[in-house]
Amino acid sequence: MGKVLEFFKTLDRRIIFLFIAIAVVITLINPMYLEINISKNARTYIKVLDSINENETVIVSFDYAASGEPELKPMAYGILYRLFQRKAKVIMMGFWDQGPSLADNTVKQVIERFEKDYPDRKIVYGKDYINIGYKAGGFTVIINMSKAIKEIFTADKDGAPISDFEIMNKIDKLSDIKMVFALTGGNNGLLDIWLPFARQQYGIPVAGGCTSVSAPQFYQYMNSGQLSGLLDGFKTAAELLKAIELPYTDPETKKPANLLTKEVHKIADVQSIVHLIIMIFIIIGNVTYLYEKKYSKQQ
Amino acid sequence: MSEMIGINIAAILTLAIYSFLYKDNFLYKTAEYMFVGTSAGYLLSVAYNNVIFPNVYLPLQRGVKTGDASEFLVLIPTILGLMMLTMLIPSLSVLSRIPISYVVGFGAGAGAMAVIQTDIVPQINATIMPILPLTFANINNLIVVIGVVCSLIYFFFSTEHKGLVFGTGSQIGIIFLMITFGAQFGTTIMGRVQLLINRGYFLLGDWLHLIK
Numbered sequence: 020m021g022k023v024l025e026f027f028k029t030l031d032r033r034i035i036f037l038f039i040a041i042a043v044v045i046t047l048i049n050p051m052y053l054e055i056n057i058s059k060n061a062r063t064y065i066k067v068l069d070s071i072n073e074n075e076t077v078i079v080s081f082d083y084a085a086s087g088e089p090e091l092k093p094m095a096y097g098i099l100y101r102l103f104q105r106k107a108k109v110i111m112m113g114f115w116d117q118g119p120s121l122a123d124n125t126v127k128q129v130i131e132r133f134e135k136d137y138p139d140r141k142i143v144y145g146k147d148y149i150n151i152g153y154k155a156g157g158f159t160v161i162i163n164m165s166k167a168i169k170e171i172f173t174a175d176k177d178g179a180p181i182s183d184f185e186i187m188n189k190i191d192k193l194s195d196i197k198m199v200f201a202l203t204g205g206n207n208g209l210l211d212i213w214l215p216f217a218r219q220q221y222g223i224p225v226a227g228g229c230t231s232v233s234a235p236q237f238y239q240y241m242n243s244g245q246l247s248g249l250l251d252g253f254k255t256a257a258e259l260l261k262a263i264e265l266p267y268t269d270p271e272t273k274k275p276a277n278l279l280t281k282e283v284h285k286i287a288d289v290q291s292i293v294h295l296i297i298m299i300f301i302i303i304g305n306v307t308y309l310y311e312k313k314y315s316k317q318q
Numbered sequence: 319m320s321e322m323i324g325i326n327i328a329a330i331l332t333l334a335i336y337s338f339l340y341k342d343n344f345l346y347k348t349a350e351y352m353f354v355g356t357s358a359g360y361l362l363s364v365a366y367n368n369v370i371f372p373n374v375y376l377p378l379q380r381g382v383k384t385g386d387a388s389e390f391l392v393l394i395p396t397i398l399g400l401m402m403l404t405m406l407i408p409s410l411s412v413l414s415r416i417p418i419s420y421v422v423g424f425g426a427g428a429g430a431m432a433v434i435q436t437d438i439v440p441q442i443n444a445t446i447m448p449i450l451p452l453t454f455a456n457i458n459n460l461i462v463v464i465g466v467v468c469s470l471i472y473f474f475f476s477t478e479h480k481g482l483v484f485g486t487g488s489q490i491g492i493i494f495l496m497i498t499f500g501a502q503f504g505t506t507i508m509g510r511v512q513l514l515i516n517r518g519y520f521l522l523g524d525w526l527h528l529i530k
Contacts, residue, residue, distance in 0.1 A: 047528075215433070242462075
């Protein structure tokens, strides 16, 4: 028993890394497409998205950098797609410098997919959506947006005057915005800008999306009703994509097709398998600890 | 062709960073320094293009052209900003206190109300919930109330943690705190694993074309 105990006690961390790496490689190459169940959070989010009506304007704030993209991009993809389905007007912006550029890449992919799914609809820049870019200043930007959006955002991300775009015709102040969807990769976003200022001070409903690392900080705002909806990491992002139905039937399953792509499904598979491995190592670690305690008492 | 070169460089740098998992080495250090250097350079260009150019240079240029005195008001925040840099010169560093006190004062003034409206009143409100009659929903409410009260007792250090209220309360508080830390640990792993999978997908898919 002593030898086994010693083996696990002195287990090189690199062996754990190796197990995880092997699991990632094998599962990505041979996915199992495990079932994804739609949770209450994802269902609530769909209801929130469906509360946006035709021609109503929303802000989607991309407050994250490349490191947050693996978790937040699927959320942004689902949110933008659903908003286009709802025929809403979308203003994209960001309190993180990389955010608006990442927004451009995402919306490009969403439009490509959307126009394939809905051949009779064209999503036009400046009419259906706009990217007003990055603005430094944190909550002071929100305070100024509550007075005059076009004074603080004079040009779009590429420098064209913002007033030239049809989408901005009826938008003067923050109160003209129906809802804010803030996707946040850390500080300077949902928790310290949109929620305390846009939601609490100016009464604009805010729905959020965050990385799983920061998720526990946000649950309390869901419980208190301050957040209209919350996507807490990749798992709920995948659920959201699954919950968004497409306008045709899946030829394989004969059921309504959804936005969950094979790529996202594969990644969800890897998440499950890697978590299983980590759980096994946690159990081994705890059992070793308890045995060691018992063993040392017996000595 | 240029995309292929970009993918190869990204793949090599990804592997260089992951080589740290085996042990610290030259490749890792090279990739790390490149990351820090390019990030700093990128942020400088972002600050210039998004802050200094539109908010300082353009108004001053307009002011010089039109003679509009109001355009020169940007000199006040610009000078305050430059005064921040006096921190680097010991004999002048006292000047940096003026912009810092302005920033702290403004932040505290604007933030105080936001904190009360966001974190204090609504959160206390959300904890005042019905616990009777004992339905499933009310049992859930009861757990929340017990969790909040006991966790607060644990952080109450003015009285020794003994007896039914403070002793047992703080012990229950520890259990709730441990559950919270466990949840935090779980979600942290989930986030980090997601980053790993993303890189794995890039290496196996975009670089090696092994994913169909």
